[in-house]
Amino acid sequence: MKQGIKEQIELIRRGVVDLTSEEELEKKLGRSLESGRPLRVKLGIDPTAPDIHLGFTVVLRKMKAFQDLGHQPVLILGDYTARIGDPSGRNKTRPQLSGDDVDRHAATYLEQVSKILDLDRVEVVRNGTWFGAMSFLEVIHLSARSTVARLLERDDFQKRYRDGVPISLHEFIYPLMQAYDSVQVKADVELGGTDQTFNLLLGRTLQKEEGQEPQVCITTPILPGTDGVKKMSKSLGNYIGVSESPQEMFGKCMSIPDALLSDYYLLLTSEAEEEYRTKISDHPMQAKMDLATRILLDYHGEAGARLGKEHFEKVFQKRETPDEMPRIEIDRSQVEDGKIWIVSLLRQANFATSGGEARRVISQGGVRVDDQRIEDPNAWIEIRDGAVLRVGKRRFARIEWTA
RNA sequence: GGGGAGAUGCCAGAGCGGUCAAAUGGGGCGGGCUGUAAACCCGUUGGCUUUGCCUACACAGGUUCGAAUCCUGUUCUCCCCA
Numbered sequence: 476m477k478q479g480i481k482e483q484i485e486l487i488r489r490g491v492v493d494l495t496s497e498e499e500l501e502k503k504l505g506r507s508l509e510s511g512r513p514l515r516v517k518l519g520i521d522p523t524a525p526d527i528h529l530g531f532t533v534v535l536r537k538m539k540a541f542q543d544l545g546h547q548p549v550l551i552l553g554d555y556t557a558r559i560g561d562p563s564g565r566n567k568t569r570p571q572l573s574g575d576d577v578d579r580h581a582a583t584y585l586e587q588v589s590k591i592l593d594l595d596r597v598e599v600v601r602n603g604t605w606f607g608a609m610s611f612l613e614v615i616h617l618s619a620r621s622t623v624a625r626l627l628e629r630d631d632f633q634k635r636y637r638d639g640v641p642i643s644l645h646e647f648i649y650p651l652m653q654a655y656d657s658v659q660v661k662a663d664v665e666l667g668g669t670d671q672t673f674n675l676l677l678g679r680t681l682q683k684e685e686g687q688e689p690q691v692c693i694t695t696p697i698l699p700g701t702d703g704v705k706k707m708s709k710s711l712g713n714y715i716g717v718s719e720s721p722q723e724m725f726g727k728c729m730s731i732p733d734a735l736l737s738d739y740y741l742l743l744t745s746e747a748e749e750e751y752r753t754k755i756s757d758h759p760m761q762a763k764m765d766l767a768t769r770i771l772l773d774y775h776g777e778a779g780a781r782l783g784k785e786h787f788e789k790v791f792q793k794r795e796t797p798d799e800m801p802r803i804e805i806d807r808s809q810v811e812d813g814k815i816w817i818v819s820l821l822r823q824a825n826f827a828t829s830g831g832e833a834r835r836v837i838s839q840g841g842v843r844v845d846d847q848r849i850e851d852p853n854a855w856i857e858i859r860d861g862a863v864l865r866v867g868k869r870r871f872a873r874i875e876w877t878a
Numbered sequence: 879g880g881g882g883a884g885a886u887g888c889c890a891g892a893g894c895g896g897u898c899a900a901a902u903g904g905g906g907c908g909g910g911c912u913g914u915a916a917a918c919c920c921g922u923u924g925g926c927u928u929u930g931c932c933u934a935c936a937c938a939g940g941u942u943c944g945a946a947u948c949c950u951g952u953u954c955u956c957c958c959c960a
């Protein structure tokens with residue numbers, strides 16, 4: 476802990492929406508500085524999907540900032556809460572996951588988290604540790620800690636209630652569980668997206684009731700997805716996953732609307748505000764390439780960043796064929812006289828989920844074999860080993876065929 | 879427990895006995911323009927061995943020459959009363 480309170484707060488404040496409260500944080504930091512005891516900074520992850528995307532890294536990076544300042548990250552793996560489904564920001568009930576799914580996801584999550592945080596210096600706890608041991612009576616007691624009216628104050632519940640979208644009873648329990656996690660780990664600070672505000676604040680309430688000092692709540696913005704409108708999420712398909720290939724990741728970064736540039740710089744890099752603002756107004760496209768490169772550095776290192784950039788320049792700026800592409804092996808039973816039906820080829824390459832879709836892209840001129848546009852859905856094409864099949868702007872495959 | 883409303887394609891939302899694979903909008907996909915940005919324009923969007931056939935409007939039955947549309951039951955949701 477080499478930095479003073481002011482400096483620490485300045486770093487912590489970057490890109491945050493709310494900090495409840497700054498005075499409390501100042502006090503905690505001061506005490507920590509004196510005693511040499513790091514603050515316990517809590518962040519909960521529910522392993523609901525197999526991947527994390529950049530949206531979640533916003534808050535992870537905030538955690539990283541604390542870690543770099545010498546504080547103690549406490550990562551709660553919500554193995555138990557994942558099985559309920561956090562209703563935050565949702566307009567419908569989340570599916571409840573099986574224990575197996577959760578375990579599988581948890582493992583990949585940690586691996587992905589390690590790209591940002593130094594896992595050796597992170598305390599990782601599963602909240603099943605305490606929830607699994609609770610009796611029904613204790614659950615009832617916990618649920619007595621809040622009221623329906625208070626829960627209904629929340630935007631998302633209120634909206635769902637107003638719109639007549641069902642709210643299941645178990646979803647009401649979720650915020651209490653998250654709050655109880657804070658009690659269990661004696662959090663000094665809890666991080667979360669703005670959609671977590673209510674849950675974070677409830678943590679304070681519960682801690683106070685338990686005689687603990689309430690946690691400081693820090694919320695970060697919700698990162699918009701590549702469509703520039705909705706929040707980044709896997710189910711909306713507008714996400715950039717941290718374990719995607721460099722090519723894919725670079726391309727997706729380039730496809731974000733310009734309007735998002737400064738948000739992305741602010742939340743996903745540590746570049747100073749003046750610098751990126753200038754860059755963006757000078758040359759938006761250059762600024763975007765630079766942003767993409769910076770993001771790739773975090774997940775793929777220098778080599779990966781270079782690879783992603785070169786691929787982008789080659790394929791999309793110069794419109795050339797990429798160096799690497801998935802290979803497809805042709806199913807021999809579909810071949811007659813060395814020829815194959817174009818629709819069948821597209822399906823084998825997984826470029827169309829149905830024959831109808833294949834026919835459509837073909838007749839609309841989206842399909843090329845070796846740069847030759849194929850517009851007849853009934854066409855049979857000569858198979859050549861190494862031929863390049865292309866659909867739309869970005870889907871490529873190389874045909875593997877030995878006669 | 880009683881009463882009322884409702885369940886349509888990826889989403890929202892029309893249709894309320896034939897002309898409905900289902901209006902319209904959003905999203906997606908493809909094309910054009912371009913900086914894989916935005917904006918804009920065009921096309922397309924259930925499946926198939928595609929000028930035709932098959933499966934579809936919560937589920938199961940029924941009425942009818944014919945049902946997304948009418949009837950009965952079931953499931954689920956919302957609202958009001960208790």
